[in-house]
Amino acid sequence: MDTTMHDSSGPAQRQVVATCSPLAQEQLALRPLAVTDVRLTGGPWARWQQANRAATIPHGLHWLEKDGVIDNFRRLWGESDAPRKGWVFCDSDLYKTLEAIGWDLAHGAHAPWDEAVTDAVGLLTKTQEGDGYLNTFVQAGLAGRWADLPRGHELYVGGHLIQAGIAHARVTGDERLLDIGRAFADLLVTEFGRDGRLTGTDGHPEIETALVELYRYTGVRAYLDLAEHLLDVRGHGLLGNGLFGPAYFQDDVPVRSRTEIVGHSVRALYLLAGVVDVYLETGEAALLEAAEAQWRSMVAGKTYLTGAVGSRFEGEAFGDAYELPPDLVYGETCAAIASVMVSWRLLLATGDGKYADLIERILHNAFAASTSADRTAFFYVNPMQRRKARPAPARGTKPLRTDAPGTRADWFDVACCPPNIMRTVASLTGYVATVDDGGVQLHQYLPATVAWDAGAVVRVQTEYPRTGTVTVVVDEAPGGSWALSLRVPSWARGGATVTVAGGETTAAAPDARGYHVVTRDWAAGDTVVLELPVxxxxxxxxxxxxxxxxxxxxxxxxxxxxxxxxxxxxxALPGELVDLTTVAIDPGSELVVVPAPQLGEDVLSIQVDGVEGADPAWDGAGWATLDEAPGPAGRPVTLTAIPYAVWANRGPSELRVWVPLAF
Amino acid sequence: MDTTMHDSSGPAQRQVVATCSPLAQEQLALRPLAVTDVRLTGGPWARWQQANRAATIPHGLHWLEKDGVIDNFRRLWGESDAPRKGWVFCDSDLYKTLEAIGWDLAHGAHAPWDEAVTDAVGLLTKTQEGDGYLNTFVQAGLAGRWADLPRGHELYVGGHLIQAGIAHARVTGDERLLDIGRAFADLLVTEFGRDGRLTGTDGHPEIETALVELYRYTGVRAYLDLAEHLLDVRGHGLLGNGLFGPAYFQDDVPVRSRTEIVGHSVRALYLLAGVVDVYLETGEAALLEAAEAQWRSMVAGKTYLTGAVGSRFEGEAFGDAYELPPDLVYGETCAAIASVMVSWRLLLATGDGKYADLIERILHNAFAASTSADRTAFFYVNPMQRRKARPAPARGTKPLRTDAPGTRADWFDVACCPPNIMRTVASLTGYVATVDDGGVQLHQYLPATVAWDAGAVVRVQTEYPRTGTVTVVVDEAPGGSWALSLRVPSWARGGATVTVAGGETTAAAPDARGYHVVTRDWAAGDTVVLELPVxxxxxxxxxxxxxxxxxxxxxxxxxxxxxxxxxxxxxALPGELVDLTTVAIDPGSELVVVPAPQLGEDVLSIQVDGVEGADPAWDGAGWATLDEAPGPAGRPVTLTAIPYAVWANRGPSELRVWVPLAF
Known part of the structure; x- marks a missing residue:
């Protein structure tokens, strides 16, 4: 065992209360802020965070009991005689919920969470074996320890345990959960490290990013070394073929050689988060290059307009480039979250706003659509076209993960997505802003205050995206010049304007990274108004x-x-009851914004001219000769479009995001 | 037990040696001919039938041994100590192969088949229980008898046993296999009939059509009654939800009320074959109406241009109307075969050539593409677009059914398709022609002789579809007037011509059913030349x-x-090495036919003008604003298209059937 492992028992230096808090600073183009440095002061994301505490996390805790996830622990020491239930990885449902609670505590104390954490610590302490091992599936005797690495998820589950512990340790200083996760990590170092007796790795990445975070918190190099080692061994066919071949778990090509993102989308992206994490600590350029190349391949040909990824039901996988069907899309919610995790790390590494652009696209669309208006029902699969309304799942039931229902479900038989949503909502604040030696960068626009090391505080006032006006007020400004960098989204290039301290309004001039930078000696009360063309x-x-x-x-x-x-x-709103099979949009139509409060606070609909109806000559025919094909036909109609994020809140429905152009 | 059950032990009247040989004549618009009444005299289908005997069936028998399907029987009475292998339904792999052997014997005696059948009869006789039960999975103790009807496939497997027996009994008169199947059917009548103790049915239809055929062969009404009863009980939710809901096994809507084809495609179509079979014997109009409505829904919006059906990997299912992605298509080979079975029965019931049109489309495309040039490798999943070449499976290995490889595989872990192909090829001859009281109808054009009751013999001489010329020579013509009906495929309407007995060439004038009918007092030596615009x-x-x-x-x-x-x-042929992601076809291009003997006897390629290459402004972008989108771009190129049936014969490849139009 590495003799440095227990040199440090507390936080390492430069610890920041964020979901990714690099220890090394050399590789950071931008530095994360603590979730406590940014305070949301209103708006839809603040409301979601409140609902996450009030509704979503309690709903999750209810389901963890109902589904037997908690009893799986209790039965191991005789407190429950319920049979072991759930998939091999279902311990992680608890761990992700605990992580969500950890990040949520950053927004203020909450007595029920203290109780939940104490209960969980008791549960896990009683269950954990003397050498640190912890996994209810294996401990129930249903599989041997480390006996099925490709499918067993033991390291994956342990990774989520570690991340839960880190969230609590960073936010509250409570290291009880972390101690449990760390004991498991120490066992991994012994068993799987370069000198360990085991040569494999987990079929589902996750442990890599967790180990790097554990290194960051503890400063113990052995965790980073193990993370790096687990990247090294992957891609050499050590996981076998499984059901879908080695590309499914990214075991076909070494991580440093891969330029195209492939396989199971959550696995691919969790792994990539680990790759960037190791780069951020070691500075090994090959890791960053591979990650950026894979990201480019994802955005160029494997990302939906909503930010969803993973087109294939078969293997929950990325398809080939440009294989982006809107109807058969899988688009797992967890994959969208994982894509945010990767982009955030690449943003820190490079400072390039394209990564924040993708985060924005995901958060406002794929991620926002994953959860119901009351925040207690969820999509696992996220279609962008539905030709036929499907039945809603009954409340209190849980569909299979792939059985995409007509509306959001309370829970899933594979319940990875709901707690992943919880932990992401709770930690969203971390994605808003960063700093560097020159100043502060605003990446996501929400009503918030942002404070940082230098003693400066800025306040963002905005109704974005309902309007395009983002007003930044400097509340506290220590002396000296510093830079305020405002992301100009790629869709806004050419149309954005900036007004500094009441001066002249000029066209925004984003730099090569996509940020409009205002550098000056700020005084308290100074304002910058960014106007985005919405x-x-x-x-x-x-x-x-x-x-x-x-x-x-x-x-x-x-x-x-x-x-x-x-x-x-x-x-239905006026203009929604059209035939979505034959509808088409007039490319010359005006696009008229109309408030739609029926669909939720701040929701705006858009009216557009189009046609509906096909030539009856097509009836019964699947195809026709080019020369004899019936021509375009259709009745003029005014269509009403609504934000994708709020679809499926009115019961079963038909849906389409992409609409043919009428010619 | 129905007391009529053993009244008849031999063939009922009007028995015809065909795969569907209705006993009642009232419902038949057209009557099937025996497979021995039609003799293929050359051409690609005759060569395939020869290869089926020489290569495919021996290959199948080899895999049945290699895969343990035969040992599954032997081990039950101690002749093998191999562990039970394979899926619950794998006995049917043997039964479908035996059915293929039965139909193949119609083309001439073959000593190895006699031996194979005698071996199989011995195997099954030793395995069958005293009450007729036979199923190696259940008899191995791996499940209770009738304990899991939704998933157990016991009646499905028994249905294939019955069909194998019927093939042999009809072709050679050998009733040994039939006796085994009939004993199983008698058990079903006792257990599942209206007075039986069991109220369920099988999750996978197949027994229905088999029981009707058994009724046809034996004349024993109890088999028909049971088939009808099993149609009656289906559609009332008695199979539960399974993994994919009751629509998956057509248990959501009663068969007579269903107008849209849904669910698992093979199940849906095997059931529909049973529905039409019961109609053909009982004349219950509601059954025919439901079947025709479902067929229309299939062709209008759920059938690929190749004739493939079943777009979804998830549940191997029909999608919603117009959900026909060319890349993510499942298009199971068995579903294409099942579609032929349904269309054939509807053709007999109605005489409408649209059913023969679909059979032609399937046989020349989806079905033909399912098998390699050497006839010993197969596709289970049949894509119409592949953006990235996939590795070929190693010879001697068997992929999972859904793991669509780059080229055809020797066998599959779920091996339903290869023996289904074998039995279909062996019985293809039956789909060529029919008769009615007025004369003969030619549905599929191949070099063949057709003889029928009336003592007439016609000889078809053609290289179709290599050329469009179909010459029908009357070889024997008993006195009196009769009608020769020639199908004019829907794609040929307007362009086909007919020349009768050396007379004037006139435009073909298809009747409402799509047939050009020539009625006259024929003399031996008379010819009719149909010229189809190919x-x-x-x-x-x-x-x-x-x-x-x-x-x-x-x-x-x-x-x-x-x-x-x-x-x-x-x-590659000249004109094949283009970028299939950006290729487009010039709509005004000439289409030039060029022989491509490299790809097989009689293969013609087609050259067409097009462009390849995208505007580099698209690099890295997944989308663009309409106003700013890069325009069309591309270098002129001459493309070479080949028949879909012969794709994937040159190792891994990219593929597309549908190609954008260049504007």
Missing amino acids: EPRLTVPHPGVDAVRGCVAIERGPVVYCLEKPADAAA | EPRLTVPHPGVDAVRGCVAIERGPVVYCLEKPADAAA
């Missing part, structure tokens, strides 16, 4: 995306719109 | 099929073409 626009897909050729999508600011046709006609 | 043409999809909007496919006669780009550049 007029609705029509977007076309890359011509390689065959599944939506000839179509447009409506976007407004960062918000992707959709046409939804509720099966319950009484719930 | 010039290549461009085909467009229904505008509801989003996944291929703006694309065309190349067709020539009944043959669907594709662009294939072999990974091995040396194997």
